[in-house]
Amino acid sequence: MSTYRHNIPETGKPRIVIIGGGFGGLNFLKRLRNNDYQVVLFDRYNYHTFQPLLYQVATAGLEPDSVAGPLRKMIRKKDDWHFRMLRVDRVDPEQQEIHTAAGRLHYDYLVIATGSKMNYFNNASIARNAYPLKQVTHALDLRHTIFQQFERLEILARKKGKIRENLNFVVVGAGPTGVEICGALAELKKHVLPKDYPELDIGCMHIYLVEGLGQVLPAMSEASGKKAQQYLERFGVKVILNCMTESYDGKTVQLSNGEKITANTLVWAAGVQPNLPRGIPADYTGKSGLRVNIYNQVSNADGKSILENIFAIGDAAFLQTEKYEQGLPGLAPVAIQQGKHLAKNMIRAARGKSLKPFHYVNKGVMATIGRNKAVADLPMNIRFSGLAGWTTWMLVHLLYLVGFRNKTIVFTNWFWNYVTYDRGIRLIIRPSPKSRDLISRELMNEMKTDNE
Secondary structure: OOOOOOOOOOOOOOEEEEOOOOOHHHHHHHHOOOOEEEEEEEOOEEEEEHHHHHHHHOOOOOOOOHHHHHHHHHHOOOOOEEEEOOOEEEEOOOOOOOEOOOOOEEEEEEEEEEEEEEEEOOHHHHHHEOOOOOOOOHHHHHHHHHHHHHHHHHOOOOHHHHHHHHOOEEEOOHHHHHHHHHHHHHHHHHHHHHHHOOOOHHHHOOOEEEEEOOOOOOOOOHHHHHHHHHHHHOHHHOOOOOOOOOOOOOOEEEEOOOEEEEOEEEEEEEOOOEOOOOOOOOHHHEOOOOEEOOOOOOOOOOOOOOEEEEOOOHEEEEEOOOOOOOOOOOOOHHHHHHHHHHHHHHHHHHOOOOOOOOOOOOOOOEEEOOOOOOEEEEOEEEEEEEEEEEEEHHHHHHHHHHOOHHHHHHHHHHHHHHOOOOOOOOOOOOHHHHHOOOOHOOOHHHHHHHHH
């Protein structure tokens, strides 16, 4: 039997296997309201992560459980729906099976919603030493590292030259994640760190934003990019455009313009790539994911060969249209819309009706830089910034958060932070693996120098 060790009961209903509980997979589940299928969800974590707010977890604005929700809660009210916390290693389209560490499982329909992973562009030194921001664990590692830096420097406060070097933070990639983490670090510098560490000269803390293209927020309009850059520079962030990051050894950032920046912390927000299971033939893979047709079915380049019972959505899918010749953007709204539309199509299929084509509706792009500062590009060339953009950004993100509890906690934290200018979650629960050895080594070197 193909179901061994997964403990999935046999059923007379068609089985839908979903790989990934991100925005696409979650919205597929939420909209699939009928009981015509047995549904099995696989994910390597048992929770959904609201990735747009991870930067706030990293900068002590939110706790991780306020941006995550248990996947089992999403399926527990449905009959014959199941969750397994397993990574899907391979797909076998011919046998209609997925392979995990627990064995094989047959599917009638497969939904690949595996999202994306960090892309370091084959740069081994950056992959080894930089801090990504894609998962809850990444955000916690970065948060612990940020505050460990200042705890260490409080001990070494008399070493003025060293303090200046170690208070540099470099963020690579000026997309929404990079811009938002820079703004959050700048607010920490202005409102929180001087009170927590009065013995340190926080004015020596420098934040660098490095972007390979010629504009901040390159996916947004030029006007919004310029406005965001103005906000960042007012915060004291040094913006470096048209410059690539060549290497980072954990201490020194080497830039393509010849500049070197000494920094113990480099945040990598410069790119992602599809996180695909093995087994789908290369003919069905496009520039940035599995090629799909207008029904989100996996297909080859000319559309003549279609894997009719395998669907891909979100960052795992590459859908070309006349308007988006390079494929749909890797944004949460794309995955959300694809997930909802595919669920409607599966309901139609269960009723013997034909599938409807998917059409992406661009509802706009936004990014926040800090308190009362954000930029928004909406359809029909509507753009706004400042307080209006910031308020809109908050409302949209609250709307898309999973669960009333999370919405309430996030709103409460935002209100508290706004009124008090404070970040209440500055806890170092565990040392970050990447910084633990560095901190111990530096403290030992300082003690050795003193003894000599």
